Amino acid sequence: MTKKAPTAPQYAPARPSPPPNRLSAAVDNALARPAAQQPQWSDTEAVHRVRTVLESVAPVVGVEEVDRLRAHLAAVAGGRAFLLQGGDCAETFAENTERYIAGTVHTLSRMTAVLTAAGRLPVVTLGRMAGQYGKPRSAPLDPSGLPSYRGDIVNAVEATAEARAPDPDRMVRAYVNSKAAMAVVNALLATGAAGPTERALAGSGLFTSHEALLLEYERAMLRVDGRDPDAPKLYDLSSHFLWIGERTRQLDGAHIAFAELLANPVGIKIGPTTTPEQAVEYVERLDPHKEAGRLTIISRMGSAKVHQVLPPIVEKVTASGHTVLWQCDPMHGNTVTSGSGYKTRHFDHILSQVRGFFEVHRALGTHPGGLHVELTGGDVTECLGGAQRISPADLHQRYETACDPRLNRAQSPELASLVAEMLRP
Ligand code: PEP
Ligand code: MN
Numbered sequence: 001m002t003k004k005a006p007t008a009p010q011y012a013p014a015r016p017s018p019p020p021n022r023l024s025a026a027v028d029n030a031l032a033r034p035a036a037q038q039p040q041w042s043d044t045e046a047v048h049r050v051r052t053v054l055e056s057v058a059p060v061v062g063v064e065e066v067d068r069l070r071a072h073l074a075a076v077a078g079g080r081a082f083l084l085q086g087g088d089c090a091e092t093f094a095e096n097t098e099r100y101i102a103g104t105v106h107t108l109s110r111m112t113a114v115l116t117a118a119g120r121l122p123v124v125t126l127g128r129m130a131g132q133y134g135k136p137r138s139a140p141l142d143p144s145g146l147p148s149y150r151g152d153i154v155n156a157v158e159a160t161a162e163a164r165a166p167d168p169d170r171m172v173r174a175y176v177n178s179k180a181a182m183a184v185v186n187a188l189l190a191t192g193a194a195g196p197t198e199r200a201l202a203g204s205g206l207f208t209s210h211e212a213l214l215l216e217y218e219r220a221m222l223r224v225d226g227r228d229p230d231a232p233k234l235y236d237l238s239s240h241f242l243w244i245g246e247r248t249r250q251l252d253g254a255h256i257a258f259a260e261l262l263a264n265p266v267g268i269k270i271g272p273t274t275t276p277e278q279a280v281e282y283v284e285r286l287d288p289h290k291e292a293g294r295l296t297i298i299s300r301m302g303s304a305k306v307h308q309v310l311p312p313i314v315e316k317v318t319a320s321g322h323t324v325l326w327q328c329d330p331m332h333g334n335t336v337t338s339g340s341g342y343k344t345r346h347f348d349h350i351l352s353q354v355r356g357f358f359e360v361h362r363a364l365g366t367h368p369g370g371l372h373v374e375l376t377g378g379d380v381t382e383c384l385g386g387a388q389r390i391s392p393a394d395l396h397q398r399y400e401t402a403c404d405p406r407l408n409r410a411q412s413p414e415l416a417s418l419v420a421e422m423l424r425p
Contacts, residue, residue, distance in 0.1 A: 103377020302333030
């Protein structure tokens with residue numbers, strides 16, 4: 001008798017599995033819509049090959065962890081906890097080292113400790129890490145005429161035509177780097193090796209997040225959770241939490257349609273041009289079952305506009321009967337170019353937007369639920385001000401970011417202690 005050739009791989013398939021037909025048709029439908037900020041791949045066959053590879057890998061995170069985060073975020077949305085989210089604007093493969101990650105984790109844990117010590121609320125901590133590799137850009141070409149750097153998941157930052165050509169294999173590298181970063185984070189938390197303040201993270205742990213930007217990658221990381229066979233659910237297991245950015249929040253676009261399909265908790269950035277009507281549409285699309293913890297609205301309108309733009313949005317969303325998590329991103333609406341030519345943000349403007357956010361929510365009786373910042377554990381000179389009084393003339397010293405300016409390891413806990421004052425009863 002001849003031995004039958006094996007029809008399936010010899011290793012156990014990763015569980016949960018990629019979407020079966022019905023769900024994959026829904027994904028196809030969502031992704032057939034116009035998608036902003038996607039690279040122009042030249043080798044579509046390679047893109048397809050990469051997708052097949054990523055559909056078969058073990059996911060970066062597990063469904064139980066995602067569910068646990070969602071429950072924590074429900075507590076935040078309900079006013080019973082506070083959310084701290086922070087990390088690089090753009091992670092890079094080169095900086096994906098144990099030392100670098102430990103620095104970020106340490107900064108996040110110091111901030112968590114300071115915010116928790118304010119006493120009133122437990123803190124949920126979410127890193128912009130282990131997958132924050134894709135960047136939206138204001139123009140497809142940079143000032144020198146090369147394709148813009150779109151994050152390490154797409155191309156390389158070096159200013160050559162070769163480096164800037166989108167390379168589908170980078171999606172596999174992004175996956176491997178995310179998985180490695182996740183392992184480092186878990187090891188740090190398990191051993192407390194990054195220092196005693198890591199105990200601040202012992203309560204709810206440290207979850208991961210990134211912008212759901214590069215749709216080829218995110219779709220390949222979809223897995224079905226079949227725990228309830230009558231209601232299979234789609235999870236994007238590239239990360240615990242995903243958000244839609246300011247540049248890809250078109251209501252008729254692919255990103256919102258994709259986020260609609262997910263069982264993960266999701267966020268949406270809203271900038272200064274967002275109308276209350278749009279905000280209600282986001283809420284109805286992304287939180288159709290009115291589940292606290294499902295949707296985080298991340299306001300990033302800038303310190304000068306928060307008092308004017310945010311209140312009617314909060315009022316209209318509240319009147320719609322949805323319980324969303326209100327979070328403040330005081331970074332992206334406060335970016336300026338310094339006289340010395342660097343893209344920067346002033347600590348005072350960042351603080352002033354957070355203050356405005358708290359004032360708006362206090363006045364309306366809603367919960368100022370969270371803070372979303374770009375930070376690093378490094379001693380960089382990218383944002384102005386703070387107790388170190390970083391000046392425009394200092395920026396060149398250690399301006400290391402691959403994209404936007406980050407609060408450094410001193411400015412980050414400094415901001416946290418000022419926010420802690422706002423949280424005090
Ligand atoms: C970001 O978070 O790095 C970003 C690009 O933000 P936004 O979408 O709010 O501009
Ligand atoms: Mn940024």
